[in-house]
Amino acid sequence: MSSTKNPGRVAGFLYLLLVVCAPLRLIYIPSALFVRGNATATADNIAAHQLLFTLGIVGDLFCGTILIFLALALYRLFKGVDQNLAVLMVILGGVLPAAIDFFNVTNDAAALLLVRGADFLSVFDKPQRDALAMLFIRLHRQEIVAAEILWGLWLFPLAILVIRSGFLPRFLGYWLIVNGFAYLAMSFTGFFLSQYEDRVSNLAFPALLGEMAFMLWLVIKGARPKPGVAPAS
Numbered sequence: 001m002s003s004t005k006n007p008g009r010v011a012g013f014l015y016l017l018l019v020v021c022a023p024l025r026l027i028y029i030p031s032a033l034f035v036r037g038n039a040t041a042t043a044d045n046i047a048a049h050q051l052l053f054t055l056g057i058v059g060d061l062f063c064g065t066i067l068i069f070l071a072l073a074l075y076r077l078f079k080g081v082d083q084n085l086a087v088l089m090v091i092l093g094g095v096l097p098a099a100i101d102f103f104n105v106t107n108d109a110a111a112l113l114l115v116r117g118a119d120f121l122s123v124f125d126k127p128q129r130d131a132l133a134m135l136f137i138r139l140h141r142q143e144i145v146a147a148e149i150l151w152g153l154w155l156f157p158l159a160i161l162v163i164r165s166g167f168l169p170r171f172l173g174y175w176l177i178v179n180g181f182a183y184l185a186m187s188f189t190g191f192f193l194s195q196y197e198d199r200v201s202n203l204a205f206p207a208l209l210g211e212m213a214f215m216l217w218l219v220i221k222g223a224r225p226k227p228g229v230a231p232a233s
Contacts, residue, residue, distance in 0.1 A: 008168075008223025011073035015215040018066045025056035025063075025108075026144070039134035040127065046115045057108045064101030068094045078161040080225045085157040093154030100147045104140050111136040145190035152183030155211070162214070167223050172214050179210030 033049060035041040046053050071094025079086045114121065114133040121129060155176045162173035182204035189200040217223075 006222035006224055007073065007077050008218045008221075011070060011077055012215055012218025012220075012222065014066060014070040014073055015211075016219055018063060018070060019212070019215060021059055021066065022063050024059040029053065029056045030141075034137065039130040042137065043115045043126075043130040043133050046112065046133070050112065050116070053108070053112055057105050057112070060101050060105050060108070064098040067098040067101065070094065074158065077223060077225060078158075078165065081161050081165050085161050089154055089157040089161065092150055093158065097147055097150045097154075100143055100150070104143045107136040107140040107143070111140075142190075145187055148183045148187035148190070152180040152187065155180035155183070165223075165225070167226055168217070172210070172217060175207075175210035175213060178207045182207035 029052065033042065033045040033053065035045065071090040074093075075086045075090050078089070111133040114129045114136070117126070117129060124132070159173040159176035159180065162168045162176060163170050186197070186200055186204055190197050193200075
């Protein structure tokens with residue numbers, strides 16, 4: 001079925017591409033290279049696996065780009081349901097998170113530069129460079145925690161659009177609302193109660209499957225707006 005006849009499937013495949021790409025920098029690289037509380041070991045791991053770390057930088061840029069196209073594909077799908085909500089969804093779920101991804105690349109680029117030890121950095125000894133590299137890695141993590149607010153907020157207009165659409169199951173919309181609150185809980189825990197961050201993430205995991213269910217529905221079944229529906233005022 002063509003994308004013109006089933007625009008939901010286009011959005012689904014873009015969503016799938018994002019889900020496949022994002023874990024590289026969010027999950028795999030931190031688990032493979034970063035040693036909590038040990039700046040020297042972390043810097044040595046990055047120096048020994050510079051290609052992998054660079055792929056994480058490229059992955060962030062790629063994910064930021066895909067986010068914009070995903071938000072636009074969803075806008076195309078839902079603009080006839082409520083154009084104002086669809087625009088809000090694009091801003092919260094596409095433009096702003098993509099900007100954070102692009103900006104966050106500078107933190108990893110700075111960490112990699114420090115680990116490589118360029119000539120102009122010779123005024124710093126290695127422990128100092130390692131500590132600075134760890135600082136930029138921590139800043140990257142804090143910006144991800146901040147981005148989780150947007151990951152949660154954009155799901156609310158998306159969920160309302162799903163519920164009102166008439167061409168997608170309502171339970172997906174309600175699940176997306178729960179998913180949005182889960183992201184907000186994870187973000188605020190990361191900022192104010194970081195010692196409980198892992199516990200809250202584990203508890204929130206079932207709620208986070210709402211996005212996965214929505215994505216799989218679009219990939220497998222797609223979605224087609226009902227003809228002749230004018231955008232809501």
